[in-house]
Amino acid sequence: MIRKMDGYSPLQIFIVIFLFLEGTAILINLAPDLGRDAWIATLFCTFIGMFLIWWFFFLLRNTNQRHIYAVLQQGLGKIGGSIVGVVYITYFIYICARDMRDFSELITNAVLPSIPLEWTTLCFTVTVIYVLRCGVQNFVNLFVLFGYVFAAIFVVFLVLVIADGELDFHNLLPIMGDGIGPMLPSTFTQVLEFPFGELIAFTAFAGMLYPNLSGKVMRASLLSVLAAGMVLTVTIIVELVTFGPSIRERAMFPLVSASRNISIGNFIERIEMIVIFAILLAAIVKVCIFAYAALQGVVWYTGKSYNSLIIPYVLLTAEISYYVSNNMSDHIMVGLSFVPIYIHIPLQFAVPAILLVFIKMRSRWRKRDDQTAV
Amino acid sequence: MTKPLYETWDELEETFELTFGKTTDFVKVPVLFNGRKCWILYYSSLVGSSELSSLLMLPFNLHAAKSENVEQFRATALASLNYMYINDWIVIARQLNKNSVCILAEGEQEALTVEIGGYAERSISEPVIQPSIYGPKIAFTESIVTNISILRRVLRTKSLQMESFDTSSDMVTGTVLVYLEDVIEPDLLNEAKRRIQSLEGKKVTTSTHLMKELRDDKKTNFFPTLMVTERQDACIAQLMEGRAVVFIDGSPSGIILPAVFQDFFRSSEDAYLPRPMMIFLRVLRYCAFFIALLLPGIYIGVINYNYEIIPINLAIEIAGLRSNLPFPSVIELLLVEAAFEIMREGSIRMPKIVGNALTVVGALVIGDAAVQAGIVSIVVIIVVAFTGLSSYAFPYYNFAFSVRLLRFIFIGVASMLGIYGVFLGCIILFAYLVSQRSYGYPYLQLNAKRS
Numbered sequence: 001m002i003r004k005m006d007g008y009s010p011l012q013i014f015i016v017i018f019l020f021l022e023g024t025a026i027l028i029n030l031a032p033d034l035g036r037d038a039w040i041a042t043l044f045c046t047f048i049g050m051f052l053i054w055w056f057f058f059l060l061r062n063t064n065q066r067h068i069y070a071v072l073q074q075g076l077g078k079i080g081g082s083i084v085g086v087v088y089i090t091y092f093i094y095i096c097a098r099d100m101r102d103f104s105e106l107i108t109n110a111v112l113p114s115i116p117l118e119w120t121t122l123c124f125t126v127t128v129i130y131v132l133r134c135g136v137q138n139f140v141n142l143f144v145l146f147g148y149v150f151a152a153i154f155v156v157f158l159v160l161v162i163a164d165g166e167l168d169f170h171n172l173l174p175i176m177g178d179g180i181g182p183m184l185p186s187t188f189t190q191v192l193e194f195p196f197g198e199l200i201a202f203t204a205f206a207g208m209l210y211p212n213l214s215g216k217v218m219r220a221s222l223l224s225v226l227a228a229g230m231v232l233t234v235t236i237i238v239e240l241v242t243f244g245p246s247i248r249e250r251a252m253f254p255l256v257s258a259s260r261n262i263s264i265g266n267f268i269e270r271i272e273m274i275v276i277f278a279i280l281l282a283a284i285v286k287v288c289i290f291a292y293a294a295l296q297g298v299v300w301y302t303g304k305s306y307n308s309l310i311i312p313y314v315l316l317t318a319e320i321s322y323y324v325s326n327n328m329s330d331h332i333m334v335g336l337s338f339v340p341i342y343i344h345i346p347l348q349f350a351v352p353a354i355l356l357v358f359i360k361m362r363s364r365w366r367k368r369d370d371q372t373a374v
Numbered sequence: 375m376t377k378p379l380y381e382t383w384d385e386l387e388e389t390f391e392l393t394f395g396k397t398t399d400f401v402k403v404p405v406l407f408n409g410r411k412c413w414i415l416y417y418s419s420l421v422g423s424s425e426l427s428s429l430l431m432l433p434f435n436l437h438a439a440k441s442e443n444v445e446q447f448r449a450t451a452l453a454s455l456n457y458m459y460i461n462d463w464i465v466i467a468r469q470l471n472k473n474s475v476c477i478l479a480e481g482e483q484e485a486l487t488v489e490i491g492g493y494a495e496r497s498i499s500e501p502v503i504q505p506s507i508y509g510p511k512i513a514f515t516e517s518i519v520t521n522i523s524i525l526r527r528v529l530r531t532k533s534l535q536m537e538s539f540d541t542s543s544d545m546v547t548g549t550v551l552v553y554l555e556d557v558i559e560p561d562l563l564n565e566a567k568r569r570i571q572s573l574e575g576k577k578v579t580t581s582t583h584l585m586k587e588l589r590d591d592k593k594t595n596f597f598p599t600l601m602v603t604e605r606q607d608a609c610i611a612q613l614m615e616g617r618a619v620v621f622i623d624g625s626p627s628g629i630i631l632p633a634v635f636q637d638f639f640r641s642s643e644d645a646y647l648p649r650p651m652m653i654f655l656r657v658l659r660y661c662a663f664f665i666a667l668l669l670p671g672i673y674i675g676v677i678n679y680n681y682e683i684i685p686i687n688l689a690i691e692i693a694g695l696r697s698n699l700p701f702p703s704v705i706e707l708l709l710v711e712a713a714f715e716i717m718r719e720g721s722i723r724m725p726k727i728v729g730n731a732l733t734v735v736g737a738l739v740i741g742d743a744a745v746q747a748g749i750v751s752i753v754v755i756i757v758v759a760f761t762g763l764s765s766y767a768f769p770y771y772n773f774a775f776s777v778r779l780l781r782f783i784f785i786g787v788a789s790m791l792g793i794y795g796v797f798l799g800c801i802i803l804f805a806y807l808v809s810q811r812s813y814g815y816p817y818l819q820l821n822a823k824r825s
Contacts (some may be wrong), residue, residue, distance in 0.1 A: 002615065002616075002617070002632070002634055002815050002819060003815070003819060004814060004815055004816070107794055111679075111680065111792065111793065111794050112679055112680075112791065112792055112794055114679070115791070115792075119791075120791075120794065123791055123794070123795065123798055124798070126798075127798045127801055127802055130802050130805055130806075131801065131802075131805045134805050134806075134808065134809040135809065138805070138808045138809040139805065139808070141808050141816070141818070141820050142804060142805050142808040144820050145804060145808070145818070145820055266685065267685055269683075269685055269686075270682060270683045270684075272683070273680065273683050273793055276797075277797050280797050280798075280801075281801070284801060
């Protein structure tokens with residue numbers, strides 16, 4: 001029986017959030033400073049991440065707005081809201097560019113060393129433009145397909161890693177050897193803000209896809225963050241037990257290195273291409289979601305049509321991704337030291353918190369005004 | 375309201391020439407109907423002489439003299455025939471073009487047309503394009519009436535409805551839309567009717583032309599959004615799933631609409647197999663799809679950019695085979711692909727007996743001589759042969775075309791970007807598939823229930 005497309009299902013948001021969180025987090029070296037405790041930090045942050053998505057969606061639900069740009073205007077007034085809204089658009093484009101750069105660096109480093117970075121970035125950009133031009137309903141469906149493929153590849157990868165047998169679980173010991181105190185700053189800046197804090201991008205359009213952000217959609221989102229956190233934790237454990245914390249700390253793309261190590265019967269070797277394919281799928285999702293979040297803001301402020309904005313804005317993002325840093329180590333250094341403190345904290349935590357307070361206070365004032373008027 | 379058929383009886387001959395022209399197969403016979411003047415009109419090419427004499431002339435001789443008017447004669451002598459009373463020459467012409475005979479008696483304001491038919495037709499034969507082992511050995515023919523009879527013989531239910539689109543409109547060839555009333559969705563039905571009606575005056579005469587007109591988005595259709603079948607059981611299975619079938623006179627196939635991506639991996643044969651076998655075959659076809667689409671591209675990508683991902687022994691072997699070759703691997707692959715496509719195209723056009731010889735010659739020349747001469751490597755031959763073989767694994771012929779075409783795009787992309795290009799190409803391909811629609815149904819049914 002063939003079926004028509006019916007609205008948006010909770011499954012779709014589950015898979016989109018899942019792939020978004022995997023995005024580049026599964027690719028790059030997550031929390032290198034934490035050494036053998038990186039997985040505990042990730043596990044811990046998963047639960048905070050669940051709170052974060054609840055909080056972000058609560059912000060939309062509580063104000064009855066469709067997206068964060070409208071929430072900003074409601075909370076900060078017309079001019080203040082627009083200024084912060086433009087800051088958010090810039091933020092989304094910047095993070096999108098950083099993710100694009102992450103992935104393009106992977107391609108030039110691990111797949112196509114002979115091809116210049118401009119060329120791989122451009123091809124990636126063309127793909128993103130095409131996917132975005134399909135329209136949100138279609139690309140969300142496409143991401144569902146990606147989700148299945150990603151899950152299949154991840155399972156195959158796990159099976160092969162276990163079958164390979166070169167696992168040394170002593171690499172995980174001692175668990176939290178230095179106590180919980182030294183872990184906290186790095187946990188906050190390196191795991192919580194990236195990838196979990198980036199879920200703020202969903203506030204730019206989730207309310208438009210799902211008018212009712214409670215019930216099943218909420219449960220699917222929470223489960224999705226949980227599943228994504230588990231997958232990230234398992235990935236880090238696999239990386240740690242295959243080559244230990246000291247090598248992992250230095251590896252640029254630890255997951256790719258781990259898959260490169262697999263060798264079964266001298267026949268199944270070098271499966272990193274398949275793993276890179278899975279990473280590519282997740283990276284496309286992440287870049288598309290960030291670009292879509294930024295585009296929604298531009299559409300809302302300028303009133304121009306979505307389709308006419310895709311090409312200039314995605315090309316701009318690609319341009320930024322090329323000039324955002326000189327080389328990979330520079331890129332990672334900025335990503336670990338500068339971005340979390342000066343960009344992520346204000347926009348992921350401070351502004352939403354202030355918004356919530358402002359809106360609460362305004363509604364209380366209004367109530368009080370109403371009461372005094374009566 | 376409308377003009378009467380004639381002012382005076384004698385001017386009728388002029389009217390005939392005005393309406394029907396001077397075509398030689400138009401027959402007009404003046405007869406006497408119970409003492410009144412009467413014309414019998416028909417196309418000799420559409421009405422068989424034996425049918426005419428047994429169904430019309432014999433009753434005419436027996437009963438005409440006893441009847442007071444044409445209706446009494448029809449009711450007693452032609453009771454079993456499909457009839458119409460018409461007072462408009464254009465409609466009469468249309469009816470005569472649909473195997474009818476017209477009887478116009480003096481003093482009557484309306485002409486009687488009765489359907490006689492009886493021209494030569496091909497009898498029902500076995501399916502040739504889509505043969506099956508267990509399924510019914512019955513294929514559609516060029517006649518709509520026969521095709522519908524083939525369907526109703528199995529689907530004996532009143533909900534099997536059909537609508538003809540040539541009585542009311544100016545379509546030159548008869549077109550019939552068949553559907554199961556209680557299963558089909560009203561939206562689909564209306565859309566199908568609207569599209570067929572919009573063909574009015576376009577002179578659509580063949581099923582390929584009809585398909586071109588009926589499908590969605592006419593410019594960039596890489597994949598077929600309609601299915602063509604000559605099998606009765608395939609048609610019935612689709613009807614039961616709520617789809618519609620369109621037949622056009624003169625084409626031995628039914629057009630099933632809408633069709634989605636997954637349908638092209640389902641053969642009507644599957645219904646006769648046990649479920650595990652069926653799943654196995656489906657998986658096999660999907661594998662064949664990806665091999666036919668991607669294998670040459672992956673080969674190019676691996677050989678040119680990412681040779682490290684193949685096992686070391688195989689890599690050495692391939693490198694050894696390719697060491698003395700004059701061409702770059704892309705040119706080499708394209709040469710063999712071109713030879714293969716030409717051979718395939720040639721063997722379709724050739725008469726069957728010559729066709730075999732052609733494949734033998736082609737295989738010998740391309741396969742053996744090219745390798746021995748050191749122009750292409752044997753690995754490329756294997757890749758192309760495997761790809762070609764895979765592209766024959768689809769139950770529907772028109773689906774293989776899109777795969778053949780897209781394969782070359784993947785080769786081009788892989789030659790520039792290696793495996794990465796193949797990956798990006800796959801993503802764009804599936805983004806394209808996801809955004810395609812067939813009659814409002816998503817082409818890639820991602821959330822569909824298992825059937």
